[in-house]
Amino acid sequence: MKKINKTAFLLLAISLIVGLTSCVQDKSQKGALAGSTAEKVFVAPGEYDDYYAFLSGGFSGQLAVHGLPSGRLFKVIPVFSVDGEKAYGFNEETKPMLETSYGSIPWDDSHHPDLSQTNGEIDGRWCFINANNTPRIARISLKTFETVEIIEIPNSAGNHSSSFVTENTEYVVAGTRFSIPVPQKDMSIDEYKGNFKGALSFIKVDPDDGIMSIEFQILMPGFNYDLSHPGRGKSHGWMFFSTYNTEEANSLLEVNASQNDKDFIAAINWKKAEEYIKAGKFKTVPTKYAHNVYDESTHSATSTMEKTVRILDPAALPGLVYFMPTPKSPHGCDVDPTGEYIVGSGKLAAALTVHSFSKMIKAIEEKNFDGEAYGIPILSFDATLAGTVQQPGLGPLHTEFDGKGNAYTTFFISSEIVKWKLGTWEVLDRKPTYYSVGHLMIPGGNSRKPFGKYVLAMNKITKDRYISTGPEVCQSAQLYDISGDKMELLLDFPTIGEPHYAAGCPTELIHPYTQKIYKLEDNKHPYVTKSEHEAKVVRDGNNVHIYMTMIRSHFAPDNIEGVQTGDRVYFHVTNLEQDYDVPHGISIIGAKTSELLIMPGQTETFVWEPKNIGVWPFYCTDFCSALHQEMQGYVRVSPKGSDVPLKWSLDGEDL
Amino acid sequence: MKKSKLIMMLGSLLLVSLFIFPLWNITLEAPQYPEPLGMDIWITKIADHNPNDVKNINLMNHYVGMREIPEHMKEFDIFPPVVMAMAILGLLIGWKAKPKFYLAWFVLMSVLGIAGMYDFYQWEYDYGHNLNPKAAIKFVDEVGKPMAYQPPLFGTKTILNFTAHSYPMVGGYLLFLGMFSSIVAYYISRKEDRDDALGGS
Numbered sequence: 091m092k093k094i095n096k097t098a099f100l101l102l103a104i105s106l107i108v109g110l111t112s113c114v115q116d117k118s119q120k121g122a123l124a125g126s127t128a129e130k131v132f133v134a135p136g137e138y139d140d141y142y143a144f145l146s147g148g149f150s151g152q153l154a155v156h157g158l159p160s161g162r163l164f165k166v167i168p169v170f171s172v173d174g175e176k177a178y179g180f181n182e183e184t185k186p187m188l189e190t191s192y193g194s195i196p197w198d199d200s201h202h203p204d205l206s207q208t209n210g211e212i213d214g215r216w217c218f219i220n221a222n223n224t225p226r227i228a229r230i231s232l233k234t235f236e237t238v239e240i241i242e243i244p245n246s247a248g249n250h251s252s253s254f255v256t257e258n259t260e261y262v263v264a265g266t267r268f269s270i271p272v273p274q275k276d277m278s279i280d281e282y283k284g285n286f287k288g289a290l291s292f293i294k295v296d297p298d299d300g301i302m303s304i305e306f307q308i309l310m311p312g313f314n315y316d317l318s319h320p321g322r323g324k325s326h327g328w329m330f331f332s333t334y335n336t337e338e339a340n341s342l343l344e345v346n347a348s349q350n351d352k353d354f355i356a357a358i359n360w361k362k363a364e365e366y367i368k369a370g371k372f373k374t375v376p377t378k379y380a381h382n383v384y385d386e387s388t389h390s391a392t393s394t395m396e397k398t399v400r401i402l403d404p405a406a407l408p409g410l411v412y413f414m415p416t417p418k419s420p421h422g423c424d425v426d427p428t429g430e431y432i433v434g435s436g437k438l439a440a441a442l443t444v445h446s447f448s449k450m451i452k453a454i455e456e457k458n459f460d461g462e463a464y465g466i467p468i469l470s471f472d473a474t475l476a477g478t479v480q481q482p483g484l485g486p487l488h489t490e491f492d493g494k495g496n497a498y499t500t501f502f503i504s505s506e507i508v509k510w511k512l513g514t515w516e517v518l519d520r521k522p523t524y525y526s527v528g529h530l531m532i533p534g535g536n537s538r539k540p541f542g543k544y545v546l547a548m549n550k551i552t553k554d555r556y557i558s559t560g561p562e563v564c565q566s567a568q569l570y571d572i573s574g575d576k577m578e579l580l581l582d583f584p585t586i587g588e589p590h591y592a593a594g595c596p597t598e599l600i601h602p603y604t605q606k607i608y609k610l611e612d613n614k615h616p617y618v619t620k621s622e623h624e625a626k627v628v629r630d631g632n633n634v635h636i637y638m639t640m641i642r643s644h645f646a647p648d649n650i651e652g653v654q655t656g657d658r659v660y661f662h663v664t665n666l667e668q669d670y671d672v673p674h675g676i677s678i679i680g681a682k683t684s685e686l687l688i689m690p691g692q693t694e695t696f697v698w699e700p701k702n703i704g705v706w707p708f709y710c711t712d713f714c715s716a717l718h719q720e721m722q723g724y725v726r727v728s729p730k731g732s733d734v735p736l737k738w739s740l741d742g743e744d745l
Numbered sequence: 746m747k748k749s750k751l752i753m754m755l756g757s758l759l760l761v762s763l764f765i766f767p768l769w770n771i772t773l774e775a776p777q778y779p780e781p782l783g784m785d786i787w788i789t790k791i792a793d794h795n796p797n798d799v800k801n802i803n804l805m806n807h808y809v810g811m812r813e814i815p816e817h818m819k820e821f822d823i824f825p826p827v828v829m830a831m832a833i834l835g836l837l838i839g840w841k842a843k844p845k846f847y848l849a850w851f852v853l854m855s856v857l858g859i860a861g862m863y864d865f866y867q868w869e870y871d872y873g874h875n876l877n878p879k880a881a882i883k884f885v886d887e888v889g890k891p892m893a894y895q896p897p898l899f900g901t902k903t904i905l906n907f908t909a910h911s912y913p914m915v916g917g918y919l920l921f922l923g924m925f926s927s928i929v930a931y932y933i934s935r936k937e938d939r940d941d942a943l944g945g946s
Contacts, residue, residue, distance in 0.1 A: 607797075642804055668797035669804070670780075716808065717881055 130571060131159040131581045138601065141533045141594050143546060144203045144217050145567065147171075148588025151198040153219055153230060158533070158544055158594065159569055161583030169228045169237045170198030170221045174684035178237075181686055182660070182695040183615075184384070186393035190224055190242050191378040199223045202253055202317075202591040205232075206295070210257035210322050210538030214599035216300050218253040218262045225249030227264055227293060229300055233605045234386065241302045242379035244399055245272045245289040245309075251318040251423075255295075257326050257538065261360065262302065264291040265331050269312035269338075273377070282340035284464075286312035289401075290331065292360060301383065306367055306400045308358060308411065311464040312338050314347070315356070316421055317488075322538050323429035325447040327361035330432050332416070332423035336463070347419065348438060352471065354413040354463075355423055355434050357450060362409050363402055371407060372400040387614040389692050405465025412454060413463060415471040416443050422488035426497065427538050431476055431512055435486035435499065442486050442499060444515070446476035477515040482508045487528060488591075490535035492542025492572055500527040500547065507547055507570065509577060521577045523568055525551040532572070533594030541596060545570045545577070548589040555582055565589055606670040608691030615693035617662035622646040625745045627738045634659045636738075640674040640688065641666040642715040645708070647745055648723030652736030655700055655729055661686070661708075664693040675711030678725065685711045700727040749934035750839050753847050756926025757835025759919045763788050763828050766916035769865075770794065771896050773802065774908040784814065785914060786865075788824035791815070809905075810880025811872060811894055820864060827857065835927065844934035851927040858924070866898050 133139055139157025147154055151171030155164045172179030172188070179188050179196060188194050198221035206216040217230040225243035230236065243249055243264050251265030269286035271277055277285070287309050294305040314335040321328035336353045339346030366372065377399050384391040404411040418436035420443070425432050432445040452458075453473035460470040485503030492498070496518065499508050505526045509519040527547045534540040552566040564584035571578040610620060619625050619637040625646045628635045634657050639646045645663075653659055665674050667690035677685040678698050686694040700706065710721035728734040738745060767785035772794065774781040782802050783794025791814050793799050803813045831854060838846045873895025884892035884905070894904050897911045913921070 667804075669801045720881075 127578070127580055131161065131569065133157070133160040133162075138597055140597055141541070141544070142597060142600055143531065143533070143592055143594040144205070145548065145585055145589040145592040146200045146203050146219060147586050148201065148565070148590055149199050150587030151200050151221065152587065153200060153203055153217065154586045154589070155235065156567075156583070156585075157597075158546065159580060161567065161569060161581050163586070165235055166586055167230055167235055167237060169219055169230065170195075170200055170226065170240075172196045172684075175687065177684045177686050177694060177696070180684035180696070182697065183390040183693075186391040187237060187240055187382045187384060189380045189382055189393035190226070191244070191380055191395065192224060195224055197223075198226065200228075200587075200590075201250065203593045204253055204255045204262070204536055204591075205593045205595055206259040206300075207255055207257050207537055208259070210326070212534055212537055212539075212595040212599060213259075214595060214603065216259075216295075217593060218255060220249050220252035220264060222249050222267075225252075225264065225266070227253045227262055227302065229262075229295075229302060231300075231386075232600050233603060235604070236384065238384045238386070239300070239302055240380075240382045241293060241304065242381070243289075243291050243293075243304070244377040244379040245270075245287075245307060246291060251290075251315045251331050254318050254320055254329075254536065256320045256329070256360075257322045259295045259297070261292045261305065261329075262295055263318055263320070263329050264293060265315035265318050266290070267314050267316065269314065272309060273375070279340050282312060283338040284312070286338070286340075288313055288315050290315060290318075290329075290356075290358065292329075292363065302381075304379075304396075304399055306363060306372060306402055308363065308402045308404055310356065310404060310411070311466070313354070317423045319423055319425045319432075319536065321425060321429050321447065322427070325425065325429035325432075327359065328447075329358040329360055330423050330425060331356040331358065332420040332434060334419035334421075352415040352417050353419055353436075354468070355416045355420060355432060355445065356466075357412045357414060357432075359410055362407075366402055366407050366410065367400065372402050374398050375401050386608075387612055389608070389613065389615050389694065409454075411466050412450070413466055413468045414445050414450065414474045415460070415468060416445070417441070422486070422499075424489040424491075424497075426491050426512055427493050427540055429538075433489045433497065433499070435489060437485055437487060437502070439486070440481060440484075442479040442482055442489075442510075444476045444478065444512075445474045449476065450474045477513075479508075479510050479515045479517065482510060482517055483520065488530055490530050490532040490545065491540050492532055492545075493534075493540040494542055496542075496572075498530060498532065498545050498572070498577075500530045502526050502528065502550070507545065507577065509572070519576045521570060521579060523547045523549055524555050524566070524582070525549055525553060527568075529589070529591045531592040531594055533596065536593070541594075543571070543573050544580075545572050546592060546594070548585070548592060550588075552584075556584060567592075607668055608689060610664075610666065610668055610691040613664070613691055613693060615662075615664070617660075617695060618693045619662070619664045621666070622740065622745060625738070625740075627652070627736055629736055632657050634736075636661050636663075638663045638676075639666050640664070640676065640710065640721075642672070643710070643717035643721040644740065645676070645710075645721065645723045646740045647738035648740055649726075650724070650738045651726040651728075652734050653700060653725055653727050654732055655703060655727060657700065657727075659698045659700065659725070660695055661698065662693060662695045663688055665690050667691070672714060673712050674714050674721070676708055677711055678708035679706050687712060700725070703727050703729050747934070747937055749844060749847075749930045749937055752926050752933060753839030753844075753850075753930035754836050756923040756930060757832050757839060757850075759923030759926065760828050760832040760835070762919040762923075763916045764825070766919065767792070767914040768916040768920065770910075770912060770914045772910045773805075774910070775906045777906075787916070788828055789821050791818075805907075806894070807877075808880065808882045809884070809892075809894055810877035810882075812875070812877070814872075818868070820868075824861070831857065835923075839930070844931050844938075847927045847931040847934070851924055851931075854924050854927070858920075862898065869895050869898065872896075 141158040168178035225246040229239040246266040248267030250267035269288040272287040313333040318331040335347035416434035418439035420434040422435040458473040483501030483504040569581040665688040769786040772783040
């Protein structure tokens with residue numbers, strides 16, 4: 091009896107211990123569900139996130155604004171694709187934004203946002219982002235969070251190594267992924283090698299108003315220019331581009347562009363380029379590219395077709411470009427906050443290669459060359475090598491820095507982020523990502539002053555991370571706390587399109603300076619109506635212009651007669667509100683375009699071509715007040731040639 | 746110059762601040778207005794506290810049929826000359842007249858002030874009661890009478906979803922200080938007279 095008791099006690103003790111340890115294991119597996127972790131990403135109702143994060147929308151062509159650490163999505167800024175919600179590309183005012191030398195294009199693929207900088211620090215003025223398919227660069231105002239400028243990049247194709255900003259926003263740089271015949275011509279694809287060229291474009295940014303202009307293009311050998319980053323601090327004045335396909339293959343690149351043991355990181359001395367431009371050592375060549383600018387006082391965009399671009403030939407201009415051999419098709423090309431280290435992520439290599447800027451300068455001075463490619467000197471590999479991170483993971487892509495001497499590199503194939511130390515090249519920590527991370531972002535990462543509290547991983551594969559939405563699932567980002575020695579996964583959150591790169595900065599750099607309304611008195615739209623008394627309808631042949639106002643909660647006029655079938659009716663609608671967050675919308679039955687969503691003080695225009703006689707209603711599409719449902723009106727459409735006079739009124743009175 | 750005269754004259758001069766600072770302020774708070782709406786009442790105008798506040802107050806109020814805040818009122822013509830006259834009168838009294846006139850000036854100021862407040866109350870009453878019969882929103886109170894939206898003369902009051910605050914602003918406080926100065930000047934003058942009398946004996 092006693093023995094049985096003893097055995098029972100032993101069994102109980104064992105089961106308790108086992109139970110306890112399994113409990114502990116369970117808790118550690120839950121990780122992000124632990125209370126303290128949840129608190130780290132919890133932003134209480136009414137409070138603000140600490141950081142803005144601007145995530146590229148990838149194949150959506152847009153830019154998403156999230157807050158960190160909550161991951162909440164605040165706005166999708168339409169950039170390269172039309173957006174019916176905001177009438178971008180649908181209203182008459184923004185249609186010119188999507189003009190290109192190929193005509194109007196409703197879509198693109200946006201990849202790499204970057205924020206403007208002053209003295210190597212983020213200044214919160216503008217965000218730039220590239221269109222990959224039909225090469226363009228856009229500038230977004232961080233006061234209004236609207237796309238205010240788009241410039242097309244000629245001689246480029248697959249605008250991928252873009253849009254990276256130098257440390258005083260002197261330039262936004264855009265490189266071509268595909269090399270192509272420059273100028274374009276009808277030729278055999280088999281003659282690629284030696285004949286195709288890759289253009290690297292330096293787009294000047296006006297320091298006052300941000301207006302962009304292509305200052306020059308450097309016409310490089312026919313490689314693929316994959317990513318780029320600016321030098322900073324001591325390496326300010328240089329720009330670094332990773333290249334692959336130095337084999338110059340034109341078919342089955344997955345094999346044929348993976349043959350060379352080393353490709354290059356191209357180091358461009360853009361200060362030297364400025365000297366050559368000043369000395370007139372450029373060729374002005376004819377081309378065609380659109381330059382679209384949105385004017386915030388007229389609330390309208392204009393598109394201008396530019397005709398020439400200045401080209402620099404690196405083979406003929408010594409000191410302009412050097413190649414640094416870098417193993418196995420480098421993808422990411424990232425510069426640390428001090429400007430000393432240039433990290434090349436050979437995506438097929440087993441090690442990470444880090445070049446030293448000071449060693450590069452020394453090698454150039456000592457002419458420590460290992461031959462040349464198309465007249466461009468190739469620096470000796472050992473002469474520029476600072477170190478290698480050995481066996482860090484599989485498939486390195488991109489690196490960001492925390493400003494404390496640590497680097498964080500994403501590994502696509504082994505699906506992880508690896509933290510390692512600059513200078514000693516030792517691996518300090520690794521954390522899995524779910525799944526297959528592409529870019530990562532530390533706020534301020536591409537600057538002299540990163541804010542090393544969080545790293546955001548943007549993953550290429552989502553699979554089972556969220557409740558299912560069928561075969562097509564959302565894209566996913568993951569937030570890690572990097573303030574301690576070890577990284578800690580805090581949060582998963584879904585994103586729009588496919589996030590490639592992102593840019594981030596502290597909230598206080600942008601939030602206090604954002605615009606709340608457009609001042610009505612400053613509205614210089616050619617069809618503005620500044621008061622209800624000025625509302626009118628004007629016929630000009632088959633065109634009918636309605637000068638309309640909106641204010642809580644009516645349109646003026648709201649009864650319109652005398653419109654005829656076959657007319658082209660322009661609704662020029664001004665929102666007379668001058669209060670924060672009181673937009674109104676408008677659309678009319680059968681309009682073959684989107685609604686307008688008009689901010690206080692703004693004027694927008696949509697076109698309606700009535701085909702049938704009748705009386706057709708229009709209404710406010712944005713719930714604006716308790717009497718929003720009453721905000722509506724009618725347009726009477728009479729047969730063509732009818733003698734019904736043009737008439738407009740509000741509450742039975744002519745305006 | 747005697748201290749009492751100086752205080753009386755400076756006190757009268759404080760009235761001029763009404764041309765530089767607003768007299769009164771009415772602020773409306775509501776959940777939808779994290780930055781409250783405010784109108785500053787000057788002797789010459791009713792102005793925005795923050796840009797567009799008056800416009801936005803009018804927009805809110807039109808739903809219940811309140812008229813727009815007038816850009817011009819007869820008071821804006823009357824107040825400035827009256828204030829200027831009282832300031833000059835106070836200066837003259839301080840300079841030339843006997844101290845008992847300080848009190849007279851104070852009494853006259855008080856009468857004018859009360860008249861001004863009464864006038865303000867009447868305007869507020871009319872503003873809050875005289876509603877457009879076609880108003881979209883018509884509320885009634887618990888006894889079935891049409892609801893009124895009169896802002897408080899002084900203090901804080903809840904009007905539907907708004908909390909209305911009505912308090913003096915810098916100009917108002919300086920006006921009170923100026924009036925109070927005349928009483929202080931009077932008492933100091935009495936002390937000065939006593940001191941003179943003692944010194945003289």
